[in-house]
Amino acid sequence: MRYIDPIILEKANTWLTPTFDTETQHTIKELIAYDSETLEDSFYKNLEFGTGGMRGIMGVGDNRINKYTLGKNTQGLSNYLKKSFPSEDLKIAIAYDCRHNSKELAKVVSDVFSANRIKVFLFSDLRPTPELSFAVRYLNCHCGIVLTASHNPPEYNGYKVYWQDGGQLVPPQDEAIIAEINALEYADIKFEANEEFIQFIDEEVDAPFSEASLKNGSFHTSKEAKDNLKIVFTSLHGTSITMIPRVLEKAGYKNLSIVEAQAEPNGDFPTVVSPNPEEPEALKMALELAEKEKADIVIGTDPDCDRLGIAVRNPQGTMVLLNGNQAMIIKTHFLLEQWKKAGKLNGKQFVGSTIVSTPMIQKIVEAFGVTYMEGLTGFKWIAKMIKDFPELTLIGGGEESFGYMVGDFVRDKDAVTATLLSCEIAAQKKAEGSSIYMYLQEIYKEFGHYQEKLISMVKKGKSGAEEIQEILKTYRNNPPTEIAGSSVICIEDYKTSLSKNLLNGSSSAIQIPKSNVLIFYTEDGSKIAVRPSGTEPKIKFYISVNGKNEEGLQEKIAAIIQDLNIH
Template sequence: MIYVDPKILARVNQWLTPFFDEKTQHDIKEMIAYDPEGLEDSFYKNLEFGTGGMRGIMGLGDNRINKYTLGKNTQGLSNYLNKQFPNKEIKVAIAYDCRHNSKDFAKVVAGVFSANGIKVFLFSELRPTPELSFAVKYLNCQAGIVLTASHNPPEYNGYKVYWKDGGQLVPPQDGEIISEINALQYEDIKFEANEKLIELIDAEVDEAFADASVENGTFNTSKAAKKNLKIVFTSLHGTSITMIPKVLEKAGYENVSIVEAQADPNGDFPTVKSPNPEEPAALKMALELADEENADIVIGTDPDCDRLGIAVRNKDNKMVLLNGNQAMVLMTHFLLEQWQKAGKLNGKQFIASTIVSTPMVAQIAEHFNIKYFEGLTGFKWIAKMIKDFPDLEFVGGGEESFGYLVGDFVRDKDAVTATLLACEIAAQKKAEDSSMFQYLNEIYNQYGNYREHLISLTKKGKSGSEEISAIMKKLRENPFKEIAGSKVVRMDDISKSQTTDFLNNKIHTLNLPKSNVLLFYTEDGSKIAARPSGTEPKIKFYISVNSSEKENFEEILQQKIEAIAAQLNFS
């Protein structure tokens, strides 16, 4: 006889009531009989909101993405919106990506909103996530939804929620909405759509977004420089194919080669192991095409077009991939130079990044005499900064995970405008007989040689979640005294919003919301962060090292990274 935990079985039995469709009930009974392990993983908890909303494997159960879990979240959000905006026309925009079921899920979500008397603007076809953020403000909506799992594997999907400013949910809205959702039973979901309240959108919003992208992402680059830049672009089977070629053309970039084998949207992502531009293998086909055509720059975006990977030619004319920190440094420095040339910097501007990104960005802000703000991982915190400091102008901001935002017309990472900005840098530097690679080295020479490295460990399922919790518990209870031979002088425990000064044996409060993150700072200037992912079954370790040496610094920095990585061996 197969044993099923009674607590899990109680959750399962809810899904065997008449409210759930017959196929769902049949498939769950099959799982009970033949797949108790899968049953446990599907039902042992409710799928939770993380840094990017709700994301998970598609399938049956409370811990899966399906019409019922999405419907329950949407019903809770509908109830919240109706309470927050009484006696007003409430409007919501919805977009979706290339993943399996995304279009169907978008229709389910639209149906639930409309059944609750809420006007829905639904994109007629797949669109980039940043365009949804733009559409929320452009159409004066109170909220927005994107059905996407970003760069996760094909079996995933997800649900990102945006508030009326175009940014993702932050406190207090996130907690209040979660309370609304948790108070519901599945039977409370209103699935019967009111088609009169659902309006399809496409060309008008497309053109407005493309125009805004060109306005924010171009900086007096000459026509000749644009024409002379050879670009290779890949959408990695995702949504960016609907917008990036259009925006590049509108901006005057004609010499663009598209990786045709990856141009068609496809939720199986057949040409890559992972559709993640953070992974070098994802850009393999683009790099090969770049070598065939002697291109200057390669751009690749993730499926929902909020992250981008960039490759440029080094001093030996070989294509090299930039990591997210390097791309952020280049874009931020270039933006501030352009603002400075235009006489627009007066100290009332700010740039932003995250606690796990390179410390170099803070130095750049100091050099240009503007403010620098640092938040938790996730662009929702950068969007919150824009909202919290209305008297300051937001120039740009990024994070190490290959996301960047130019200006505030979008309130999430935006690979469309960031692609255009990268091409502007490349075109201008090539016209000056320089390159992006040389420009990056000039920035390093000015501010110090920083290098970053990410270790990402995958721990799947319930046992993986427990293992990740055990690692974090061990690090808290037995913190490092030294890392790679350098004394740990400070530890920040963001879950307690406190920092411990080991040199003076003092504890201070941090002005950051609580989050499951630990940061260690060493005597030699290294920084190491440990953080369970909010959207994937992973624990991540972010390493930042630096050196003031002018010679052999590459070798010195690599040795530091390798020594730290060896100490973080939790595999």
């Protein structure tokens, strides 16, 4: 037997007490006897809340998703809610996706809330994450939970927490809830359900959510334009199949072809390597169907239906995948045009984005005379903008990782409404004798060409987490003075909240919350951001370059990748 750290062994032994069921105890004993490596990874830390809630591999242990870690979260959250709203009848909405154990874990979470005499509205079957965000406000809930691991591999699951405003938890509230959770022992969890407090929901939320999506995502597209648009859609075995075809049909889009082999929800995601619309491979079957059907646009969503990938035809008739920044540019510009045409721009609107997304968004937004706001990675920060600036109306918000929200009726990224919006743009542009691809080129012509590239380096387990921290430490302590031959002129360190101007030696404070992110700006206008993923064992490098035209931009990105050695 391999050496086991005594601290790890002590933590594992606590899971051999009568608090835990016999199956859990048996699995722990097996790990102690035969698999010390998995044992260490299961117990070396507690699962933490990241940019998209809490995600982890399913299994036994403090660093795994299971009934005990989620039960403890839920008990701590119940205690916090009772302290926060002492005189109110508490209400919670709960949804879940297609992943293994999602339905069972959603019931466990519901049971714990109900045991604490908190009213639970539990969706009777899987639903998109944006519908949960909508349901929190629609049902006047104090909180919402969705069981999902978004686009992570099949062995993962997760737990996202939403507050009264329909947005995910942000500091300092998340820290207060975590403190409440950490103060508990597993024996403190109330698992015995009080079924009187659990109410199943479906159509009573489905109908108003689909109507709200139609209202926010439709822009006076003619029936003829809709009839002439050929759409291919894939849910990648996820939850979007429950809502997107319904919304598109209600909107009047008849030429919809669904990738049937990927239409059935399945937590194994059997037809793809990864159910991530950021990965070109994930849309392979949809692209093949598009060629067969001579489709104009391909749309694929991730398992919990908050992100979407888009492919459109270029002037040569070839299907081209848009990256998240390009999709955000198109949607934002179109929305701003629509608001301007309707005479609704009066200085009281804003568009939200993130520090790792394309700088081009700011140029576009400000050209329309609209306020631009930027936050950390994750839509919880855009939701916080809505809450912090009630005098301003959100037109739209996006980030480079294929997420977009239209308006503020959902307070998280929403692939349902963003899919409808994308089809509206495609239909209108085709009716004008143009296309989404040509529309993007027109925007580039006006604002300059920007190109972005994301490099993700996978670093798994405890050693991987340590390696990620070491990489960031090296960049922080020994920052590059030039990248790909261009001098670094500014460094933003979001951990210290300092922006350093290397041209004049001055420093200024960064006004958004602290985060383990570094951004380097170079003399030629390039921007390179480095951060650890908040949901996966990865360190991410976000590269943005720009120029008057497209020529040489890919070469510039390649030179940056080579110089930083981040292949």
